[in-house]
Amino acid sequence: MSNEKNKLTTSWGAPVGDNQNSITAGSRGPTLIQDVHLLEKLAHFNRERVPERVVHAKGAGAHGYFEATNDLTKYTKAKFLSEVGKRTPLFIRFSTVAGENGSADTVRDPRGFAVKFYTEEGNYDIVGNNTPIFFIRDAIKFPDFIHTQKRHPQTHLKNPNAVWDFWSLSPESLHQVTYLMGDRGIPATFRHMHGFGSHTFKWTNADGDGVWIKYHFKTEQGVQNLTEDVAAQIAGENPDYHTEDLFNAIEKGDFPAWKLYVQIMPLEDADTYRFDPFDVTKTWSQKDYPLIEVGRMVLDRNPENYFAEVEQATFSPGTLVPGVDVSPDKMLQGRLFAYHDAHRYRVGANHQALPINRPRNSVKNYQRDGQMRFDNNGGGSVYYEPNSHSGPTESPQNKQAAYPVSGSADSVAYDHNDHYTQAGDLYRLMDQEERTRLIKTIVGAMKPVENDEIKLRQIGHFYKADPEYGKRVADGLGLTIPQEV
Numbered sequence: 001m002s003n004e005k006n007k008l009t010t011s012w013g014a015p016v017g018d019n020q021n022s023i024t025a026g027s028r029g030p031t032l033i034q035d036v037h038l039l040e041k042l043a044h045f046n047r048e049r050v051p052e053r054v055v056h057a058k059g060a061g062a063h064g065y066f067e068a069t070n071d072l073t074k075y076t077k078a079k080f081l082s083e084v085g086k087r088t089p090l091f092i093r094f095s096t097v098a099g100e101n102g103s104a105d106t107v108r109d110p111r112g113f114a115v116k117f118y119t120e121e122g123n124y125d126i127v128g129n130n131t132p133i134f135f136i137r138d139a140i141k142f143p144d145f146i147h148t149q150k151r152h153p154q155t156h157l158k159n160p161n162a163v164w165d166f167w168s169l170s171p172e173s174l175h176q177v178t179y180l181m182g183d184r185g186i187p188a189t190f191r192h193m194h195g196f197g198s199h200t201f202k203w204t205n206a207d208g209d210g211v212w213i214k215y216h217f218k219t220e221q222g223v224q225n226l227t228e229d230v231a232a233q234i235a236g237e238n239p240d241y242h243t244e245d246l247f248n249a250i251e252k253g254d255f256p257a258w259k260l261y262v263q264i265m266p267l268e269d270a271d272t273y274r275f276d277p278f279d280v281t282k283t284w285s286q287k288d289y290p291l292i293e294v295g296r297m298v299l300d301r302n303p304e305n306y307f308a309e310v311e312q313a314t315f316s317p318g319t320l321v322p323g324v325d326v327s328p329d330k331m332l333q334g335r336l337f338a339y340h341d342a343h344r345y346r347v348g349a350n351h352q353a354l355p356i357n358r359p360r361n362s363v364k365n366y367q368r369d370g371q372m373r374f375d376n377n378g379g380g381s382v383y384y385e386p387n388s389h390s391g392p393t394e395s396p397q398n399k400q401a402a403y404p405v406s407g408s409a410d411s412v413a414y415d416h417n418d419h420y421t422q423a424g425d426l427y428r429l430m431d432q433e434e435r436t437r438l439i440k441t442i443v444g445a446m447k448p449v450e451n452d453e454i455k456l457r458q459i460g461h462f463y464k465a466d467p468e469y470g471k472r473v474a475d476g477l478g479l480t481i482p483q484e485v
């Protein structure tokens with residue numbers, strides 16, 4: 001049907017004569033290669049997918065804003081925190097970790113909590129989870145860990161043997177395993193969970209003085225979780241349950257909000273604290289370092305287009321602004337490489353120029369060219385440095401804060417190896433009913449493990465965290481606590 005005012009065009013803008021019938025030799029065909037509209041249409045369709053994220057593939061996003069509610073300028077010179085009441089636009093993406101794009105939302109898995117603040121001094125990303133800790137504490141173990149969470153290379157099935165083999169041989173995972181197997185392992189919705197930066201970061205003020213910090217986003221909706229049975233039922237009936245919940249809440253004006261807090265540790269405490277504060281398997285006691293309010297995040301606008309905004313969004317813990325630096329955390333250090341490398345592969349070298357990722361202030365540098373460079377590519381402006389053409393220059397006051405280091409370059413483990421106290425504390429914090437649900441979940445998850453040695457090794461870790469914890473898991477699995485524990 002023809003519509004003179006709204007003509008269908010090819011991607012090169014020419015009106016399309018027929019979008020229902022390909023050009024054929026006579027009514028029976030064959031089809032002629034001269035149908036360039038058909039060729040273009042089929043070829044473009046073949047290229048509709050970019051690689052999904054290797055982890056955190058399934059997710060949902062939303063736009064919103066952050067409002068600073070506390071004057072913390074004595075700790076950080078970050079411009080978006082420079083004045084109470086200052087608002088900064090942001091984009092957030094929530095996700096599960098292990099499942100593919102299209103997998104069910106209501107699985108037991110950490111949830112990604114990635115926020116991009118479009119600040120006046122560039123983008124700042126906090127790429128955290130809904131858990132304050134992680135399974136491992138050295139980036140070198142991440143690919144192996146994720147292999148155990150993904151599918152077996154032969155059967156293409158999830159593999160509990162690998163999961164528990166790896167965890168039982170990596171006791172640093174015990175704290176996070178306890179968290180994941182507990183009630184918070186399956187949030188009711190993305191709106192009903194907290195978010196954490198998880199790692200230690202450094203804030204630096206205008207005088208160059210630093211402090212170590214950890215971020216906590218506290219949901220104003222309250223924490224709500226799903227039980228294993230309800231979650232399984234929802235996963236079958238509506239695998240996109242969390243995605244739908246977020247979209248619908250925002251669409252009807254029920255805007256979810258979180259308060260952002262930080263824990264602040266003086267730099268010198270890092271040398272004397274009772275464990276290594278850069279170890280991401282540990283939380284800092286809130287008695288030692290209480291929560292200090294920073295601001296409020298509100299999500300008030302849905303994306304217009306899922307692919308353009310959510311799929312092409314690229315977050316990295318290395319996307320920093322002046323006033324925020326990294327810490328020596330060995331996981332965080334590895335992540336500084338992994339993310340933009342993934343983005344260059346998944347989205348392309350110019351991913352930061354896409355509308356969802358581009359900073360709201362102007363980008364001025366000497367990078368040019370590359371695939372899909374779709375802006376004016378710097379035009380005729382100066383394209384090298386140093387130059388005598390008044391090109392953009394560095395601002396030394398924005399160098400990363402200096403950090404003294406010492407020691408021999410070597411492959412060395414963390415020297416703090418208490419994997420049990422905080423995991424046990426978390427167990428003891430649970431009431432009897434929550435403990436019972438925790439044990440049931442763990443027993444259910446470990447039952448399919450074929451090798452008793454793996455089960456006993458893991459039971460030993462639970463036992464060391466709290467003897468009752470270990471005994472109850474052992475009883476549930478019909479095993480006895482190993483002598484050597």
Ligand code: HEM
Nearest residue numbers: 053056093112113114128129134139142198334335338342
């Ligand atoms: C996504 C690597 C640890 C949170 C990703 C992606 C990679 C990756 C390659 C996909 C990025 C993309 O394609 O856009 C790693 C490595 C880690 C690590 C190598 C350890 C060395 C962590 C930790 C957290 C975390 C500790 C949380 C505290 C996330 C989140 C996403 C993500 C939230 C999804 C971001 C989005 O929504 O686009 N990770 N990760 N990761 N990771 Fe990690």
